[in-house]
Amino acid sequence: MRARPGALWLAAFMAIVALAFIVPYTVLRDVASLWGAYAFWTLLAAVTIALGYILMLRWRE
Amino acid sequence: MSVAVEAGWLYAAVAAWFIAGCIVSHYARRGMGRGVAEYFIANRRLAAIPSALTYAATTYSAFMLVGLVGWTYSLGSSAHGFELTYLIGTVILLVYFAPRIWAAGRLFGYVTPSELLAKRFESRWVGLIAAFICVAMIVPYASVQFMGIGYLVEGLTDGAVPFAAGALIAMVPTLIYAYWAGMRSVAWTDALQAFIMIVTSLSMLLYAVNALLGGWGPYLERLSAEAPELLKVNWPLLPYLGLVIPWFFFALSNPQVFQRYYVPKDVATLRRMIWGFAVFGFLYTVISTQFGFICRLVVPGLEPKVADRAMPLFLTKVPAIMAVITFTGIVAAAVSTIDSIVLTLSSMVGRDIYRALRPGASEDGELLVGKLFIPVFAVACFAFAMLRPGPIVVLSAMSSGGMLVLVPSIFAAFLWRRATAPAALLGMVVGVMIVGMGYFLGVSPLGVPSTIWGLAASAAILYVGSYVTKPPAGAEEFMRRVGEELKKHEFY
Numbered sequence: 001m002r003a004r005p006g007a008l009w010l011a012a013f014m015a016i017v018a019l020a021f022i023v024p025y026t027v028l029r030d031v032a033s034l035w036g037a038y039a040f041w042t043l044l045a046a047v048t049i050a051l052g053y054i055l056m057l058r059w060r061e
Numbered sequence: 062m063s064v065a066v067e068a069g070w071l072y073a074a075v076a077a078w079f080i081a082g083c084i085v086s087h088y089a090r091r092g093m094g095r096g097v098a099e100y101f102i103a104n105r106r107l108a109a110i111p112s113a114l115t116y117a118a119t120t121y122s123a124f125m126l127v128g129l130v131g132w133t134y135s136l137g138s139s140a141h142g143f144e145l146t147y148l149i150g151t152v153i154l155l156v157y158f159a160p161r162i163w164a165a166g167r168l169f170g171y172v173t174p175s176e177l178l179a180k181r182f183e184s185r186w187v188g189l190i191a192a193f194i195c196v197a198m199i200v201p202y203a204s205v206q207f208m209g210i211g212y213l214v215e216g217l218t219d220g221a222v223p224f225a226a227g228a229l230i231a232m233v234p235t236l237i238y239a240y241w242a243g244m245r246s247v248a249w250t251d252a253l254q255a256f257i258m259i260v261t262s263l264s265m266l267l268y269a270v271n272a273l274l275g276g277w278g279p280y281l282e283r284l285s286a287e288a289p290e291l292l293k294v295n296w297p298l299l300p301y302l303g304l305v306i307p308w309f310f311f312a313l314s315n316p317q318v319f320q321r322y323y324v325p326k327d328v329a330t331l332r333r334m335i336w337g338f339a340v341f342g343f344l345y346t347v348i349s350t351q352f353g354f355i356c357r358l359v360v361p362g363l364e365p366k367v368a369d370r371a372m373p374l375f376l377t378k379v380p381a382i383m384a385v386i387t388f389t390g391i392v393a394a395a396v397s398t399i400d401s402i403v404l405t406l407s408s409m410v411g412r413d414i415y416r417a418l419r420p421g422a423s424e425d426g427e428l429l430v431g432k433l434f435i436p437v438f439a440v441a442c443f444a445f446a447m448l449r450p451g452p453i454v455v456l457s458a459m460s461s462g463g464m465l466v467l468v469p470s471i472f473a474a475f476l477w478r479r480a481t482a483p484a485a486l487l488g489m490v491v492g493v494m495i496v497g498m499g500y501f502l503g504v505s506p507l508g509v510p511s512t513i514w515g516l517a518a519s520a521a522i523l524y525v526g527s528y529v530t531k532p533p534a535g536a537e538e539f540m541r542r543v544g545e546e547l548k549k550h551e552f553y
Contacts, residue, residue, distance in 0.1 A: 006553040013153045020146045021302075024139075024294045032289035034281065038138040042347065045145040049339040052152045056332045059160070060551045 009055055016048055066381045066388075068221040071214065074385045075392065078257070079234050082250045082396075083241075089249040090242035097428050100243035101172050101408040107248055107324040113337025115251035116321050118258065118397035120151075120311070121342065123209045125349040126262060126391050131369035133353020137291030141350040143305055148342045150309035155335045157553070158313060159322045161475050163331055164546035165539075166323035173405070174319040175413040178467075181474045183533035184482035185417040187489075191467055192413035194493050195316045196406055200442055202460040203402045206395045207231050207446035216373040217388060228446045231395050236439040239400040239407075240432065244324060247400050254397035255341060261390030262348045268383055269355050269375075280355070288357050303510030307461035313471045314464040317398075317405040328550050399442065407434040459500040462512030466492030469520040475543065477527075478536040484526025492519030 024037040031037065098104050107115075125144075132140035162177065171177045175195065179188025207228040214227035238250045274280035285292070312318055325331040356371035359378055363371055372391075376384040411431030416422050466489050473480035492515040498504070499511020506514065546552075 009553060016149060017146075017153070020142070020149055024142055025298055029294045032292045033285065034138075034292055036138070036292060037294045038141055038292060041138070041142040041145045045148050045343055045346075048149045048152050049336075049343060052156045052339065053336055055156055055553065056335065058551050059328050059332055060549075061328050 009051075012051060013048070016044060016051075020044055066217045066376075066384050068218050070381055070385050071218060071222055071388065074389050075230050078389050078393065082234055082238060082253060085249050085253050086238055086241040086246035089245040093242050093245055097408070097411065097424055097431065098170070098172055100428060101404065101411075101431065102166075102320065102323045103244040103248060105167060105323055106326045107244070107330070108326065109330045109333035109337065111248035111252045112321070112325045112330055112334035113341070114255035115248040115324075115397075115401065116318065116334055116338040117341040117345075118251040118255040118394070119317055119321065119401035120338070120398075121258065121345055121394055122398035123206055123213075123391050123395035125345060125394060126352065126387070127209055127213070127372050128369055129346075129349045130353045130356060130372045133291075133350045134356050134363065134371040135365035135368040136296050137288070137293065137353075139294050139296030139301065140353060141346070142294070143296070143301065143308070144346045144350065145343075146305050147308040147311060148339070148346060151312045151342070152335070152339050154310070154312040155338075158471075158475070159331060159335060160328075160550065160552040161543060161547065162319065162322040163325065164550070164552075165475075165543050168542055168546065169539075171323065172320075173409045173412045174316040174471075175409055178470055178474060178485070179413065179417070181533070181536070181539055182470070182480070182482040182485050183535060184486065185413075185420075187470070187482050187486050188413040189417045190486060190489055191470075192409040194467065194489060195409060195464060198460040198463040199315075199317070199402050199406060200438065201445065203399045203438075203442040204445035206399050207443055208449065210392055210395050211446060213373050213388065213391065216370070217376055217384060225447060228443055231392060231399065232439055232443040234396050235400045235403060235442075236436055238396070239404045239439065240435045243404060247404050248324070251397045251401065254393035257393040258390050258397075259341065259345060259348075261386050261393075262345065262352075265379075265383060265387045265390075266348050266351055266355075268379070269352075269359070273359055273379070274355065280358070283358055284354050287361075288354070291354065291357060299508050300510070303505070303512055306516070307465045307512045310465055310468045311461060313468050314461065316409065316464075317401045320405045320408070321401075399439075403435055403438045403442070406438050407431045410434045459496055459512070462496045462500075462510070462515060463493050465512055465516050466496065466519040468516065469523045473523060473527075475540075478540050479527050479532050480523060480536075481527045481530040481532050483530045484523045487526055488519040488522035491522055492516065 023040055028037040028040055093099060094104060129140060129144055165171060165177060169180060175188040175191035178191050179185050210231040211224035211227035214222045215224050238246050270277055270280050274283065325334050352372065356375045360371060360374045376387060408431050411427040415430045416427055469488060470485040495518050496511050496515035499514065505511060
């Protein structure tokens with residue numbers, strides 16, 4: 001059975017939200033560098049914006 | 062060494078900025094038609110640049126370069142995480158809900174956020190209560206913006222420009238930009254403010270890193286050496302969640318941003334609005350949190366309780382011209398948020414309160430009431446700021462949490478045809494009472510903030526209550542017609 005594309009996008013976005021809390025509060029919690037949680041949150045936000053843009057490309061008038 | 066900015070410089074910069082806004086407002090008014098939809102949502106015909114930039118400038122207030130800088134100063138990377146998690150949530154909600162709200166607005170002629178709820182649930186009381194909650198929660202939030210500018214000018218000029226003049230500097234343009242041509246003047250002046258916000262903050266950031274800290278390399282070395290704890294995650298998880306969750310749903314809970322989903326003229330414009338806002342928000346967040354780190358190096362030693370003084374104090378350490386430019390950017394951020402709030406609340410008074418109480422009222426009457434409330438709200442926010450009543454700070458802090466109780470009903474409006482008006486209404490009322498009691502009594506049961514309890518109560522009552530009451534007759538039709546639009550435009 002093939003998953004609906006909408007369900008895949010939902011899963012991707014839910015994974016991003018979960019990662020935004022789990023990764024910084026576990027593995028990156030004590031990393032005293034801008035390349036730790038700071039960079040992770042920055043990257044995750046950039047990825048979300050890029051995914052959102054890709055998703056919106058299919059919208060039609 | 063601290064240098065106070067001369068009052069004359071400050072007034073000159075604000076006057077130049079204000080005149081530029083008036084010119085933009087004047088041009089925005091040309092070709093404006095008649096009617097409520099024309100005045101409050103630009104007749105759903107706004108182009109991409111004003112749509113994106115009014116969304117961005119409305120969302121990002123003076124909080125960014127004052128409050129968020131202070132949070133980063135004391136809490137470090139976690140504050141950056143808070144603001145970017147908000148942005149992540151907003152992008153996701155926008156991609157899903159903005160096309161649905163945009164389509165419903167066109168299909169059924171909605172002007173305000175609470176009108177969507179009232180018509181979808183077929184109950185004017187749902188719209189009325191939603192509008193009251195928004196007014197009660199946002200007026201104190203807007204007042205605090207005025208207070209922020211008042212304190213900022215007082216601090217920058219060493220008292221030469223008093224608090225009242227600072228608050229007035231924000232109030233007068235707010236009133237004029239909102240009243241002049243409604244959404245058109247607000248959107249186009251917001252576009253100007255967004256441009257000023259990004260250019261002034263980026264210029265200051267580059268100046269600070271290069272002139273004060275010797276370039277990016279030495280700055281980052283100093284940051285790692287002098288404040289390594291700031292780069293760790295040191296905001297305790299539960300309080301962090303208590304703040305992140307209300308902000309995560311900001312795009313749905315705050316009427317001044319919700320109303321902006323009605324304005325793009327077509328699908329391409331809607332897409333550009335979301336994309337443009339997201340890029341702006343990303344850049345502005347990175348700039349703002351970098352200032353938090355920079356302030357920690359340039360003006361160290363502030364206690365966490367007074368960390369929001371970091372930016373005003375930092376501005377006394379740079380040449381006056383740079384301080385004035387940055388100050389203008391902060392005023393632009395404040396005014397572009399408050400004028401949108403004032404305009405949206407005024408439209409809600411006309412449509413969701415006046416028309417709900419007088420169902421036979423004409424559109425001209427509604428427009429008149431709405432326009433009358435623009436000065437009423439602007440002056441009320443100013444008066445609150447001047448009186449500085451104690452509860453205003455509490456009310457302002459709970460604004461996002463208080464409006465969070467509307468979110469379950471907004472979700473249900475599009476996703477659950479079984480949802481009913483009595484359940485939505487009771488959920489909102491009980492939810493906002495729980496949030497209010499939590500803030501005013503200062504309690505967080507089981508360590509969980511009252512905003513989360515309020516949201517949970519609102520959702521639970523909506524869910525359970527909908528099974529014991531009758532769903533609205535037109536829910537099926539609403540879902541079907543919105544669904545057809547989603548298919549037509551290939552929205553997920």
